[in-house]
Amino acid sequence: MNAPRFEIAVIKGDGIGIDVTDAALAVIDAARHRVGGFDLDCQDLLAGAGYFQETGRDMAPGAEEAAAAADAIFLGAIGLPAVRHADGTEISPHLRLREIFQLYAGVRPVKAYPNVPQRLADPRAAEINLVILRESTEGLFYSAAVHDRSPVENDDEVQDLLRITRATTEKLHDFAFRLAQKRKSRGHKGMVTCVDKANVFRSMAFFRKIFDERAGKFPDVETAYSYVDAQALELIRRPWDFDVLVMENMFGDILSDLAGGLVGGMGMAACAEIGTDHALFQPAHGSAPDIMGEDRANPLAAILSGAMMLDYLADQSGHQPLADAA
Numbered sequence: 017m018n019a020p021r022f023e024i025a026v027i028k029g030d031g032i033g034i035d036v037t038d039a040a041l042a043v044i045d046a047a048r049h050r051v052g053g054f055d056l057d058c059q060d061l062l063a064g065a066g067y068f069q070e071t072g073r074d075m076a077p078g079a080e081e082a083a084a085a086a087d088a089i090f091l092g093a094i095g096l097p098a099v100r101h102a103d104g105t106e107i108s109p110h111l112r113l114r115e116i117f118q119l120y121a122g123v124r125p126v127k128a129y130p131n132v133p134q135r136l137a138d139p140r141a142a143e144i145n146l147v148i149l150r151e152s153t154e155g156l157f158y159s160a161a162v163h164d165r166s167p168v169e170n171d172d173e174v175q176d177l178l179r180i181t182r183a184t185t186e187k188l189h190d191f192a193f194r195l196a197q198k199r200k201s202r203g204h205k206g207m208v209t210c211v212d213k214a215n216v217f218r219s220m221a222f223f224r225k226i227f228d229e230r231a232g233k234f235p236d237v238e239t240a241y242s243y244v245d246a247q248a249l250e251l252i253r254r255p256w257d258f259d260v261l262v263m264e265n266m267f268g269d270i271l272s273d274l275a276g277g278l279v280g281g282m283g284m285a286a287c288a289e290i291g292t293d294h295a296l297f298q299p300a301h302g303s304a305p306d307i308m309g310e311d312r313a314n315p316l317a318a319i320l321s322g323a324m325m326l327d328y329l330a331d332q333s334g335h336q337p338l339a340d341a342a
Protein backbone atom coordinates (compact mmCIF):
# COMPACT_ATOMS: atom_id res chain seq x y z
CA MET A 17 0.00 0.00 0.00
CA ASN A 18 1.28 3.49 -0.83
CA ALA A 19 2.05 5.80 2.11
CA PRO A 20 -0.50 8.63 2.49
CA ARG A 21 0.55 11.81 0.74
CA PHE A 22 -0.04 15.35 2.01
CA GLU A 23 0.11 18.48 -0.10
CA ILE A 24 1.98 21.44 1.36
CA ALA A 25 1.70 24.89 -0.25
CA VAL A 26 5.04 26.63 0.43
CA ILE A 27 5.35 30.42 0.35
CA LYS A 28 8.94 31.36 1.15
CA GLY A 29 8.28 35.07 0.72
CA ASP A 30 10.93 37.70 1.41
CA GLY A 31 14.26 38.21 3.19
CA ILE A 32 15.13 35.55 5.76
CA GLY A 33 11.74 33.93 5.07
CA ILE A 34 13.46 32.12 2.21
CA ASP A 35 16.41 30.87 4.32
CA VAL A 36 14.34 29.71 7.30
CA THR A 37 11.81 27.95 5.05
CA ASP A 38 14.58 26.02 3.30
CA ALA A 39 15.98 25.02 6.72
CA ALA A 40 12.56 23.97 8.04
CA LEU A 41 11.77 21.89 4.95
CA ALA A 42 15.15 20.14 5.22
CA VAL A 43 14.47 19.20 8.85
CA ILE A 44 10.89 18.11 8.10
CA ASP A 45 12.22 15.93 5.30
CA ALA A 46 14.85 14.38 7.58
CA ALA A 47 12.14 13.59 10.16
CA ARG A 48 9.94 12.10 7.45
CA HIS A 49 12.80 9.87 6.25
CA ARG A 50 13.55 8.70 9.76
CA VAL A 51 9.93 7.90 10.72
CA GLY A 52 8.60 6.81 7.31
CA GLY A 53 4.94 6.06 6.57
CA PHE A 54 3.94 9.30 4.85
CA ASP A 55 4.92 11.51 1.93
CA LEU A 56 4.83 15.27 1.51
CA ASP A 57 4.31 17.01 -1.78
CA CYS A 58 5.64 20.58 -1.46
CA GLN A 59 4.57 23.13 -4.05
CA ASP A 60 6.36 26.51 -4.12
CA LEU A 61 4.04 29.52 -4.52
CA LEU A 62 5.42 32.96 -5.36
CA ALA A 63 4.25 35.85 -3.19
CA GLY A 64 5.57 38.82 -1.24
CA ALA A 65 7.16 42.23 -1.56
CA GLY A 66 9.94 41.08 -3.90
CA TYR A 67 7.37 39.45 -6.17
CA PHE A 68 5.26 42.64 -6.03
CA GLN A 69 8.27 44.73 -7.07
CA GLU A 70 8.80 42.54 -10.11
CA THR A 71 5.22 42.02 -11.19
CA GLY A 72 2.89 44.54 -9.48
CA ARG A 73 0.99 41.60 -7.88
CA ASP A 74 1.41 40.38 -4.31
CA MET A 75 0.77 36.71 -5.21
CA ALA A 76 1.25 34.71 -8.38
CA PRO A 77 -1.92 33.96 -10.39
CA GLY A 78 -3.44 30.71 -9.14
CA ALA A 79 -1.47 30.75 -5.86
CA GLU A 80 -4.51 31.38 -3.66
CA GLU A 81 -6.36 28.49 -5.27
CA ALA A 82 -3.33 26.22 -4.87
CA ALA A 83 -3.04 27.20 -1.19
CA ALA A 84 -6.76 26.48 -0.75
CA ALA A 85 -6.38 23.01 -2.21
CA ALA A 86 -3.36 22.06 -0.05
CA ASP A 87 -3.55 20.12 3.24
CA ALA A 88 -1.46 22.84 4.90
CA ILE A 89 0.30 26.08 4.00
CA PHE A 90 3.85 26.84 5.14
CA LEU A 91 5.03 30.46 4.98
CA GLY A 92 8.46 31.99 5.63
CA ALA A 93 7.91 35.76 5.97
CA ILE A 94 6.37 38.44 3.82
CA GLY A 95 7.19 42.13 3.56
CA LEU A 96 10.07 44.53 2.98
CA PRO A 97 9.78 47.97 4.64
CA ALA A 98 10.99 49.76 1.50
CA VAL A 99 8.27 48.24 -0.70
CA ARG A 100 4.89 49.87 -0.07
CA HIS A 101 1.51 50.60 -1.55
CA ALA A 102 0.56 54.21 -2.31
CA ASP A 103 -1.25 54.51 1.10
CA GLY A 104 2.03 53.78 2.92
CA THR A 105 1.13 50.23 4.02
CA GLU A 106 3.21 47.18 3.23
CA ILE A 107 2.62 44.25 0.90
CA SER A 108 0.67 41.77 3.07
CA PRO A 109 -1.06 38.99 1.10
CA HIS A 110 -0.69 36.71 4.14
CA LEU A 111 -3.31 38.86 5.92
CA ARG A 112 -5.65 38.17 3.02
CA LEU A 113 -5.01 34.42 3.36
CA ARG A 114 -6.02 34.62 7.04
CA GLU A 115 -9.21 36.30 5.94
CA ILE A 116 -10.07 34.05 2.99
CA PHE A 117 -9.38 30.86 4.93
CA GLN A 118 -10.79 32.27 8.20
CA LEU A 119 -7.68 31.26 10.17
CA TYR A 120 -9.10 32.53 13.44
CA ALA A 121 -6.84 30.66 15.88
CA GLY A 122 -3.29 32.06 15.98
CA VAL A 123 -1.38 29.61 18.19
CA ARG A 124 1.93 30.95 19.51
CA PRO A 125 3.78 28.68 21.91
CA VAL A 126 6.27 30.40 24.21
CA LYS A 127 8.67 27.90 25.68
CA ALA A 128 12.07 28.22 27.33
CA TYR A 129 14.43 25.74 25.71
CA PRO A 130 17.58 24.54 27.50
CA ASN A 131 20.79 26.39 26.57
CA VAL A 132 18.98 29.38 25.11
CA PRO A 133 20.01 32.55 26.98
CA GLN A 134 17.24 33.69 29.37
CA ARG A 135 16.36 37.38 29.60
CA LEU A 136 14.97 37.04 33.13
CA ALA A 137 17.37 36.46 36.03
CA ASP A 138 14.82 34.44 38.04
CA PRO A 139 15.66 30.70 37.68
CA ARG A 140 11.95 29.93 37.19
CA ALA A 141 12.34 31.46 33.72
CA ALA A 142 13.60 28.03 32.66
CA GLU A 143 10.03 26.75 33.27
CA ILE A 144 8.27 29.18 30.93
CA ASN A 145 5.86 27.16 28.81
CA LEU A 146 2.70 28.95 27.75
CA VAL A 147 0.64 29.49 24.62
CA ILE A 148 -0.68 32.79 23.36
CA LEU A 149 -3.87 32.25 21.39
CA ARG A 150 -4.36 35.27 19.20
CA GLU A 151 -7.65 35.69 17.36
CA SER A 152 -6.48 36.36 13.81
CA THR A 153 -9.40 37.36 11.60
CA GLU A 154 -11.14 40.27 13.33
CA GLY A 155 -10.41 42.48 16.36
CA LEU A 156 -8.50 45.62 15.39
CA PHE A 157 -7.06 43.88 12.33
CA TYR A 158 -10.59 43.75 10.88
CA SER A 159 -9.85 47.09 9.25
CA ALA A 160 -6.24 46.30 8.34
CA ALA A 161 -5.34 48.23 5.18
CA VAL A 162 -5.31 45.10 3.04
CA HIS A 163 -9.08 44.70 3.71
CA ASP A 164 -9.90 48.35 2.90
CA ARG A 165 -12.55 48.66 5.65
CA SER A 166 -11.62 51.83 7.54
CA PRO A 167 -14.92 53.62 8.29
CA VAL A 168 -13.38 57.10 7.85
CA GLU A 169 -10.33 57.76 5.78
CA ASN A 170 -9.41 61.21 4.53
CA ASP A 171 -6.54 63.63 5.01
CA ASP A 172 -8.03 65.08 8.23
CA GLU A 173 -8.99 61.88 9.99
CA VAL A 174 -8.59 58.12 9.77
CA GLN A 175 -10.57 55.61 11.84
CA ASP A 176 -9.96 51.91 12.25
CA LEU A 177 -12.56 49.52 13.59
CA LEU A 178 -12.28 46.80 16.25
CA ARG A 179 -14.80 44.04 15.54
CA ILE A 180 -15.71 41.15 17.84
CA THR A 181 -18.33 38.66 16.63
CA ARG A 182 -20.06 35.96 18.63
CA ALA A 183 -19.45 33.28 15.99
CA THR A 184 -15.67 33.75 15.86
CA THR A 185 -15.28 34.35 19.59
CA GLU A 186 -17.16 31.16 20.50
CA LYS A 187 -14.88 29.16 18.17
CA LEU A 188 -11.82 30.90 19.58
CA HIS A 189 -12.65 30.27 23.24
CA ASP A 190 -13.60 26.65 22.53
CA PHE A 191 -10.24 26.25 20.79
CA ALA A 192 -8.51 27.72 23.89
CA PHE A 193 -10.31 25.35 26.26
CA ARG A 194 -9.63 22.29 24.10
CA LEU A 195 -5.97 23.30 23.86
CA ALA A 196 -5.80 23.62 27.66
CA GLN A 197 -7.38 20.18 28.03
CA LYS A 198 -4.81 18.70 25.66
CA ARG A 199 -1.99 20.42 27.52
CA LYS A 200 -3.38 19.27 30.88
CA SER A 201 -3.20 15.68 29.64
CA ARG A 202 0.52 16.35 28.98
CA GLY A 203 1.19 17.65 32.50
CA HIS A 204 0.46 21.38 32.16
CA LYS A 205 -1.88 23.38 34.39
CA GLY A 206 -4.98 23.25 32.21
CA MET A 207 -5.79 26.92 32.68
CA VAL A 208 -7.08 29.56 30.25
CA THR A 209 -6.61 33.26 31.01
CA CYS A 210 -8.93 35.65 29.16
CA VAL A 211 -6.83 38.73 28.35
CA ASP A 212 -8.94 41.76 27.45
CA LYS A 213 -9.80 45.35 28.30
CA ALA A 214 -13.30 44.61 29.54
CA ASN A 215 -13.12 47.50 32.01
CA VAL A 216 -13.17 50.05 29.17
CA PHE A 217 -14.51 48.66 25.89
CA ARG A 218 -17.91 47.08 25.21
CA SER A 219 -16.36 44.87 22.55
CA MET A 220 -14.00 43.50 25.19
CA ALA A 221 -16.76 43.01 27.77
CA PHE A 222 -18.57 41.02 25.07
CA PHE A 223 -15.38 38.97 24.47
CA ARG A 224 -15.24 38.17 28.20
CA LYS A 225 -18.97 37.39 28.42
CA ILE A 226 -18.59 34.76 25.68
CA PHE A 227 -15.51 33.39 27.48
CA ASP A 228 -17.66 32.83 30.59
CA GLU A 229 -20.44 31.22 28.56
CA ARG A 230 -18.10 28.76 26.88
CA ALA A 231 -16.09 28.01 30.05
CA GLY A 232 -19.15 26.21 31.46
CA LYS A 233 -18.68 23.49 28.84
CA PHE A 234 -15.13 22.75 30.03
CA PRO A 235 -15.39 22.29 33.82
CA ASP A 236 -12.00 20.53 33.97
CA VAL A 237 -10.22 23.71 32.77
CA GLU A 238 -9.35 26.45 35.25
CA THR A 239 -10.18 30.03 34.21
CA ALA A 240 -8.57 33.38 34.98
CA TYR A 241 -8.92 36.97 33.75
CA SER A 242 -6.54 39.81 33.19
CA TYR A 243 -6.52 43.22 31.57
CA VAL A 244 -4.03 43.45 28.75
CA ASP A 245 -1.91 46.19 30.35
CA ALA A 246 -1.60 44.21 33.58
CA GLN A 247 -0.88 41.09 31.55
CA ALA A 248 2.11 42.79 29.91
CA LEU A 249 3.47 43.39 33.41
CA GLU A 250 2.73 39.84 34.61
CA LEU A 251 4.45 38.34 31.56
CA ILE A 252 7.64 39.97 32.81
CA ARG A 253 7.04 39.32 36.53
CA ARG A 254 5.81 35.70 36.52
CA PRO A 255 5.44 34.22 33.02
CA TRP A 256 5.94 30.70 34.44
CA ASP A 257 2.49 30.89 36.09
CA PHE A 258 0.50 30.99 32.82
CA ASP A 259 -0.75 28.23 30.55
CA VAL A 260 -3.08 29.31 27.70
CA LEU A 261 -3.76 33.04 27.19
CA VAL A 262 -6.62 33.90 24.82
CA MET A 263 -6.99 37.41 23.37
CA GLU A 264 -8.06 39.78 20.61
CA ASN A 265 -5.94 40.11 17.47
CA MET A 266 -3.94 43.30 18.20
CA PHE A 267 -3.33 42.37 21.84
CA GLY A 268 -2.02 39.00 20.65
CA ASP A 269 0.16 40.66 18.04
CA ILE A 270 1.89 42.72 20.71
CA LEU A 271 2.05 40.29 23.62
CA SER A 272 3.36 37.44 21.50
CA ASP A 273 6.42 39.51 20.54
CA LEU A 274 6.93 40.44 24.18
CA ALA A 275 6.63 36.79 25.23
CA GLY A 276 8.95 35.72 22.39
CA GLY A 277 11.53 38.08 23.84
CA LEU A 278 11.43 36.17 27.14
CA VAL A 279 12.56 32.90 25.59
CA GLY A 280 15.29 33.85 23.15
CA GLY A 281 13.74 36.32 20.72
CA MET A 282 11.80 36.12 17.49
CA GLY A 283 14.03 33.38 16.15
CA MET A 284 12.37 31.03 18.68
CA ALA A 285 8.76 32.10 18.12
CA ALA A 286 6.71 29.50 16.22
CA CYS A 287 3.17 30.08 15.01
CA ALA A 288 0.19 28.15 13.66
CA GLU A 289 -2.88 29.85 12.21
CA ILE A 290 -5.76 27.43 12.22
CA GLY A 291 -9.25 27.67 10.78
CA THR A 292 -12.04 25.17 10.39
CA ASP A 293 -10.85 23.80 7.02
CA HIS A 294 -7.38 25.30 6.46
CA ALA A 295 -4.20 25.97 8.40
CA LEU A 296 -1.08 28.05 7.84
CA PHE A 297 2.22 27.61 9.68
CA GLN A 298 4.95 30.23 9.89
CA PRO A 299 7.56 31.63 12.23
CA ALA A 300 6.07 34.63 14.08
CA HIS A 301 8.92 36.85 12.92
CA GLY A 302 9.17 38.89 9.75
CA SER A 303 11.69 39.07 6.92
CA ALA A 304 14.39 40.65 9.16
CA PRO A 305 15.84 43.00 6.51
CA ASP A 306 18.55 44.08 8.99
CA ILE A 307 20.19 40.65 8.82
CA MET A 308 19.02 39.24 5.49
CA GLY A 309 21.72 37.81 3.27
CA GLU A 310 24.10 37.50 6.26
CA ASP A 311 23.43 33.85 7.11
CA ARG A 312 22.58 34.85 10.69
CA ALA A 313 18.86 34.04 10.80
CA ASN A 314 17.83 31.58 13.49
CA PRO A 315 15.74 28.92 11.71
CA LEU A 316 14.30 27.38 14.91
CA ALA A 317 11.02 29.34 14.85
CA ALA A 318 10.39 28.04 11.34
CA ILE A 319 11.47 24.49 12.25
CA LEU A 320 9.18 24.48 15.32
CA SER A 321 6.36 25.78 13.12
CA GLY A 322 7.05 22.82 10.83
CA ALA A 323 6.64 20.49 13.82
CA MET A 324 3.29 22.17 14.57
CA MET A 325 2.28 21.54 10.96
CA LEU A 326 3.07 17.82 11.25
CA ASP A 327 1.11 17.69 14.53
CA TYR A 328 -1.86 19.37 12.85
CA LEU A 329 -1.75 16.94 9.90
CA ALA A 330 -1.59 14.07 12.42
CA ASP A 331 -4.69 15.41 14.21
CA GLN A 332 -6.57 15.91 10.94
CA SER A 333 -5.73 12.53 9.45
CA GLY A 334 -5.34 10.38 12.57
CA HIS A 335 -2.07 9.13 11.01
CA GLN A 336 0.40 8.45 13.84
CA PRO A 337 3.71 8.67 11.88
CA LEU A 338 3.07 12.39 11.34
CA ALA A 339 2.84 12.89 15.12
CA ASP A 340 6.04 10.84 15.58
CA ALA A 341 7.82 13.01 13.02
CA ALA A 342 6.55 16.16 14.79
Ligand SMILES: NC(=O)c1ccc[n+]([C@@H]2O[C@H](COP(=O)([O-])OP(=O)(O)OC[C@H]3O[C@@H](n4cnc5c(N)ncnc54)[C@H](O)[C@@H]3O)[C@@H](O)[C@H]2O)c1
Nearest residue numbers: 093094095096097106282283301302303304306307313314
Ligand atom coordinates in the same frame (compact mmCIF):
# COMPACT_ATOMS: atom_id res chain seq x y z
N1 LIG B 1 4.14 37.21 9.08
C1 LIG B 1 5.03 37.91 8.44
O1 LIG B 1 5.40 37.56 7.35
C2 LIG B 1 5.62 39.13 9.05
C3 LIG B 1 5.59 39.33 10.45
C4 LIG B 1 6.22 40.47 10.98
C5 LIG B 1 6.82 41.39 10.14
N2 LIG B 1 6.79 41.18 8.79
C6 LIG B 1 7.50 42.09 7.86
O2 LIG B 1 8.89 41.85 7.99
C7 LIG B 1 9.62 43.07 7.77
C8 LIG B 1 10.52 43.38 8.95
O3 LIG B 1 9.72 43.61 10.09
P1 LIG B 1 10.31 43.84 11.55
O4 LIG B 1 11.72 44.29 11.43
O5 LIG B 1 9.32 44.64 12.28
O6 LIG B 1 10.24 42.40 12.24
P2 LIG B 1 11.22 41.15 12.11
O7 LIG B 1 10.58 40.03 12.89
O8 LIG B 1 11.52 40.86 10.71
O9 LIG B 1 12.57 41.60 12.86
C9 LIG B 1 12.59 42.10 14.20
C10 LIG B 1 13.97 41.87 14.80
O10 LIG B 1 14.14 40.48 15.10
C11 LIG B 1 15.24 39.94 14.39
N3 LIG B 1 14.85 38.61 13.91
C12 LIG B 1 13.66 38.27 13.38
N4 LIG B 1 13.66 36.98 13.04
C13 LIG B 1 14.88 36.50 13.35
C14 LIG B 1 15.51 35.23 13.22
N5 LIG B 1 14.85 34.17 12.71
N6 LIG B 1 16.78 35.08 13.63
C15 LIG B 1 17.43 36.13 14.17
N7 LIG B 1 16.90 37.36 14.32
C16 LIG B 1 15.65 37.54 13.91
C17 LIG B 1 15.50 40.91 13.25
O11 LIG B 1 16.86 40.84 12.83
C18 LIG B 1 15.10 42.23 13.85
O12 LIG B 1 16.18 42.77 14.58
C19 LIG B 1 8.56 44.14 7.54
O13 LIG B 1 8.42 44.32 6.15
C20 LIG B 1 7.31 43.57 8.16
O14 LIG B 1 6.12 44.03 7.60
C21 LIG B 1 6.23 40.07 8.24
